[in-house]
Amino acid sequence: MNATDTAVVARLAGVGKRFGRRAVLHGIDLTVRTGVTGLLGPNGAGKTTLLRILATALRPDAGELTVLGDDVLDPDGRYRIRQRIGYLPQQPGFHEWDTVYDFVNHVALLQEINDSRRRQSEILRVLDIMNMADCMHQHLRWLSGGQRHRVALAQALLGDPQLLLLDEPTVGLDPYERLRFRQVVSEVARKNAVVLSTHSTDDVAALCDEVVVLRLGRTAFTGCPAAMIAAADGHVWLSDAPGPRAATWWRAADGHYRHIGDPPPGADLAAPTLEDGYLHLVSRS
Amino acid sequence: MxxxxxxxxxxxxxxxxxxxxxxxxxxxxxxxxxxxxxxxxxxxxxxxxxxxxxxxxxxxxxxxxxRPQPTLLERFLTALGVSPGLAKLTAGAPRLRQSWLVGGLAVLAVAVLVAQVGPGPAGVVMFVVSAPVAPALGIAFSYGWGGDPAGEIAVTAPLPVLRLLLLRTVVVLLSWLPVAALLAVALPERGRVALLWFIPAIALTSLTVALASFVGTARAATAVTTTWLVLAATTVRGTRWTTASAWLEHSFLFRPIGQALLAVIALGALVVAIARRTSFEVRRSS
Incomplete structure (x- = not known):
């Protein structure tokens, strides 16, 4: 997607968040546009907190944040934002005794889709997108992990949200479901914005127009995937033996040792991948 | 061809x-x-x-x-002017919601039995002290103990959480108060003594809603009901030869001044809950 045909959907300026004495986010500056933005980072980097702030589930302690043109700290603005976002939490809880239909219906009512005919067609639409329409009368407690995940994703699509926030949406999905998920997200991102947090650089490579790498609550990188790969240019080395001075290294399937950071003696420079770019960014001291 | x-x-x-x-x-x-x-x-x-x-x-x-047919409760709420959507959400509380009602009824039934067959006024006192506890617990159970499992999705939805909580609270009270009043008729004591639980029931419910804005419904209900039971148990006193009225009025909670104070607390807590309505709409922890 070109920068010219994207619109700004959310803008963060100096956003910070603390839980008690522990600072989780420090002065995050970020502009979210139409298309897919991927949040990458190690556990504890602040990805979930940032998504929760964007979803209005948490209030920032510092900085300014506008989502879809409204200030998250203004109650009326927050209400308008909530009407136009879809959110998949990292651990979406379920009413286990509900059927799939009942659960999505419950969320549709919380979304204030009050007209019963419209609500019903919207529920069928999102369940159909996630290939769950055939299971809509099954109880959630009997569904597999992947099916539950698809139900959770279906509820986030209710009302065709202008901003879709997905916290680790591909965890637990098999390859076919992952492909289906990518198709759905790509379709949504044609006219709306999607922000997803993930540990998978494959997801980023397949989906994202923009990548944000968080590290210890700060932005370590913002840019397109190609720029993230370029960030590791000149830092990826291949050798026949491990080099302990490198920031990180591992033995690849071909038997060579891949290093990021300082090269071992006699190592050859290698072309970086997206994963190398990510590891280079998060392993820098 | x-x-x-x-x-x-x-x-x-x-x-x-x-x-x-x-x-x-x-x-x-x-x-x-x-x-x-x-x-x-x-x-x-x-x-x-x-x-x-x-x-x-x-x-x-x-x-x-x-299309799912509306339940009796939904139709009742809709008849009262509640929108069909909100009525469905109110009635669609987790199934655990019935357990508080059954538990509360069991306690009161035992109290009535003790009052009828036991010596002294202990049964009546037990009834008056325990009747206010059930609706406070009912609020917590109406979301499932430990809160709504889908709470994170609910707090980011446009429907105000407090509106739903208050509506469920009204349903809990409407379910409990008539039932408890009917059981109170079976007590050997009639009149004012048999109704001394009414204002505390409203106060405990209201306090639970207000405290829920700080700590969530389950903790709020636990704190409020435990405090009530400890206060009542340590202040109500009497012997088997004195009346239930004497037992209860030994405690300030059941004297006219105490009841008036509880009514004021009920109103004040409701004001606090409404003033803190935005705190229901965000997560309380990481």
């Missing part, structure tokens, strides 16, 4: 009424014969509106069958 399909055969094929073998031979003929293909196309076109009407009516019937 020297022969052609008869019109009724084409009609039966178009509407899927032919068997597999006959349909196969018709299809073999259609592949060779342009005239019969044209006749089939014309027939399909002329039947399209009727078919569409049929499909539409079928869709309406299926729609009616599939």
């Amino acid at each position: 020297s022969w052609h399909l008869q019109s009724d055969t084409i009609g039966a094929y178009a509407t899927g009424r032919l068997g597999v073998a006959s349909a196969g031979s018709v299809e073999a003929h259609l592949l060779e014969c342009g005239m019969c293909r044209a006749k089939l196309a014309g027939l399909a076109q002329s039947e399209a509106p009727a078919r569409r009407r049929h499909d539409d009516s079928l869709a309406v019937i299926l729609d009616q069958i599939d």
Whole structure:
């Protein structure tokens, strides 16, 4: 997607968040546009907190944040934002005794889709997108992990949200479901914005127009995937033996040792991948 | 082609009424014969509106069958002017919601039994002290103990959480107060003493809602009911030869001044809950 045909959907300026004495986010500056933005980072980097702030589930302690043109700290603005976002939490809880239909219906009512005919067609639409329409009368407690995940994703699509926030949406999905998920997200991102947090650089490579790498609550990188790969240019080395001075290294399937950071003696420079770019960014001291 | 399909055969094929073998031979003929293909196309076109009407009516019937019917509680709330959507959400609380009612009824039934057959006024006192506890617990259970499992989705939805909580609270009170009042009729004591639980029940419920804005419904209900039971148990006092009235009025909670104070607390707590309505709409921790 070109920068010219994207619109700004959310803008963060100096956003910070603390839980008690522990600072989780420090002065995050970020502009979210139409298309897919991927949040990458190690556990504890602040990805979930940032998504929760964007979803209005948490209030920032510092900085300014506008989502879809409204200030998250203004109650009326927050209400308008909530009407136009879809959110998949990292651990979406379920009413286990509900059927799939009942659960999505419950969320549709919380979304204030009050007209019963419209609500019903919207529920069928999102369940159909996630290939769950055939299971809509099954109880959630009997569904597999992947099916539950698809139900959770279906509820986030209710009302065709202008901003879709997905916290680790591909965890637990098999390859076919992952492909289906990518198709759905790509379709949504044609006219709306999607922000997803993930540990998978494959997801980023397949989906994202923009990548944000968080590290210890700060932005370590913002840019397109190609720029993230370029960030590791000149830092990826291949050798026949491990080099302990490198920031990180591992033995690849071909038997060579891949290093990021300082090269071992006699190592050859290698072309970086997206994963190398990510590891280079998060392993820098 | 020297022969052609008869019109009724084409009609039966178009509407899927032919068997597999006959349909196969018709299809073999259609592949060779342009005239019969044209006749089939014309027939399909002329039947399209009727078919569409049929499909539409079928869709309406299926729609009616599939659509969940409103429950009695939903219809009652809608009759009171609550929107159908909000009524469905209120009535759609987790199934655990019934357990508080059953538990509360069991305690009161035991109290009534003790009051009827036991010596002294202990049963009446037990009834008056325990009756206010059930609705406070009912609020917590109406979201599932430990909170709404889908709470993170709920807090980011546009429907105000407090509106739903208050509506469920009203339902809890409407379920409990008449039931407890009916059981109170079975007590050997009548009049004011048998109704001393009423204001505390409202106060404990209201306090639970207000405290829930700080710590969530489950913790709020636990704190409020435990405090109430400890206060009542340590201040109510008497002997088997004194009346229930004497037992209860030994405690400030059941004297007129205490009851007036509880009424004021009930109102104040409701004001606090409404003033803190935005705190229901965000997570309380990481």
